[in-house]
Amino acid sequence: MKYDIKTYNVIAQEGLDIFPTEKYTINQNDKPQALLIRSQDMHKTKFGTSVLAIARAGAGVNNIPLLEANANGTVVFNTPGSNANAVKELIVAMLILATRPVVASAAWAKKIAGADVSTQTERGKNHFAGTELLGKTIGVIGLGAVGSRVARAAADLGMRVIGYDPYISVEHAWKLSNDIPRAEKLEDLLRQSDYVTIHIPYTEKNKDLINTEELKQMKPNAVLLNYSRWGIVNEKAVVAALAQNEIRRYSTDFSSNEIIDNDKIVITPHIGGTTLEAEVNGAKMAAQTLRKYLETGNIINSVNFPAVEMPFDSPLRLTLIHQNVPNMVGRITTILANDELNIDNMINRSRDKVAYTMIDMSETSAEQLTKLRGELMAIPEVIRVRALHRQ
Numbered sequence: 468m469k470y471d472i473k474t475y476n477v478i479a480q481e482g483l484d485i486f487p488t489e490k491y492t493i494n495q496n497d498k499p500q501a502l503l504i505r506s507q508d509m510h511k512t513k514f515g516t517s518v519l520a521i522a523r524a525g526a527g528v529n530n531i532p533l534l535e536a537n538a539n540g541t542v543v544f545n546t547p548g549s550n551a552n553a554v555k556e557l558i559v560a561m562l563i564l565a566t567r568p569v570v571a572s573a574a575w576a577k578k579i580a581g582a583d584v585s586t587q588t589e590r591g592k593n594h595f596a597g598t599e600l601l602g603k604t605i606g607v608i609g610l611g612a613v614g615s616r617v618a619r620a621a622a623d624l625g626m627r628v629i630g631y632d633p634y635i636s637v638e639h640a641w642k643l644s645n646d647i648p649r650a651e652k653l654e655d656l657l658r659q660s661d662y663v664t665i666h667i668p669y670t671e672k673n674k675d676l677i678n679t680e681e682l683k684q685m686k687p688n689a690v691l692l693n694y695s696r697w698g699i700v701n702e703k704a705v706v707a708a709l710a711q712n713e714i715r716r717y718s719t720d721f722s723s724n725e726i727i728d729n730d731k732i733v734i735t736p737h738i739g740g741t742t743l744e745a746e747v748n749g750a751k752m753a754a755q756t757l758r759k760y761l762e763t764g765n766i767i768n769s770v771n772f773p774a775v776e777m778p779f780d781s782p783l784r785l786t787l788i789h790q791n792v793p794n795m796v797g798r799i800t801t802i803l804a805n806d807e808l809n810i811d812n813m814i815n816r817s818r819d820k821v822a823y824t825m826i827d828m829s830e831t832s833a834e835q836l837t838k839l840r841g842e843l844m845a846i847p848e849v850i851r852v853r854a855l856h857r858q
């Protein structure tokens with residue numbers, strides 16, 4: 468069987484090249500087995516039951532309805548860290564652009580011409596004095612793949628860094644240098660920072676994280692940067708805070724009609740992860756993750772299913788997606804025992820309301836396999852059963 472991968476958005480060719488043509492087609496079938504996407508809004512783009520997996524080349528997955536994917540037995544992946552360096556470098560640029568009038572002075576310099584161009588530009592430069600980042604305080608909200616890199620880069624620029632991440636993973640906590648102090652409360656970070664940069668996912672809980680009250684806690688000269696997601700900063704509140712000089716500047720990757728005409732707001736068109744390198748990294752990681760899942764059933768970097776890996780040593784592997792309720796393993800193995808099928812190896816893992824079971828066994832006839840799949844699918848809590856043959 469060939470798998471068809473449907474792509475949305477621009478996916479780097481280096482990623483698509485990971486799919487061998489003898490096993491895969493790309494955009495050839497209206498019932499694809501997997502989707503490879505970037506920012507495509509899957510809340511509005513229906514995906515059918517044929518879709519076993521969705522890989523998001525990138526970090527944020529708020530564009531994918533995860534509960535719907537669970538109910539459909541669709542495993543959703545992202546590519547952690549694949550574009551983190553790209554975002555970090557853009558943040559460094561935006562910090563510098565917030566302190567030095569690079570754009571305005573360069574535009575002015577282009578207008579000065581004539582025999583005394585050098586004298587005139589030298590004379591005018593005093594209108595374009597900036598400040599330095601060295602010694603200033605930056606608050607980094609979210610210390611994951613992006614935030615931890617931003618914190619390190621800011622420290623390297625000589626800034627005093629304060630981090631805030633009550634949910635930090637053990638992996639990121641280990642990687643974070645000890646000389647980056649962490650605030651217990653968001654308010655502590657906001658009150659002390661000259662620059663505040665946000666690197667967290669958009670979730671119901673994080674919606675409007677920065678609102679009127681938080682903006683009032685910031686310094687009047689502070690710069691707020693949002694390269695995470697639209698909706699984490701309340702736009703009405705930020706426009707009001709800028710008008711009342713409660714903060715100095717807002718720099719964001721997410722445009723909207725609320726903010727477009729505001730001179731104190733700098734908008735980029737969601738380009739944080741848009742570098743050649745990041746696009747290749749993300750597409751390759753996403754393609755490798757999809758191949759692993761489609762061909763072996765193993766799950767890594769999923770955002771709605773548990774991580775599950777087991778060496779594929781037997782000829783046949785059954786994978787079952789089911790609800791996370793008691794005695795599922797008992798009911799599944801009883802069916803196999805009744806069919807006189809011997810299990811070589813098995814694994815079961817759960818995450819919230821879903822669970823995943825893989826069973827390795829000897830090859831069996833096509834008829835017996837069809838019968839077995841029917842029996843397993845007849846368990847009401849079973850959502851999807853796949854049979855994979857070792858290659």
Ligand SMILES: NC(=O)C1=CN([C@@H]2O[C@H](COP(=O)(O)OP(=O)(O)OC[C@H]3O[C@@H](n4cnc5c(N)ncnc54)[C@H](O)[C@@H]3O)[C@@H](O)[C@H]2O)C=CC1
Nearest residue numbers: 526527609611612613632634635666667668694695739740
């Ligand atoms: N502008 C762009 O093109 C890009 C935007 N992003 C956005 O940045 C977000 C972060 O990306 P990564 O660092 O790669 O993700 P990540 O998952 O590695 O890190 C996110 C961190 O935020 C923390 N967090 C969650 N809620 C928090 C809260 N209320 N307060 C403080 N910390 C909180 C988590 O504990 C985690 O450590 C993504 O979810 C995405 O929305 C990511 C890449 C590119």
Ligand SMILES: O=C(O)CCC(=O)C(=O)O
Nearest residue numbers: 505506525526527740741
């Ligand atoms: O360029 C993209 O695909 C968006 C990157 C992004 O926002 C993310 O990775 O969360």
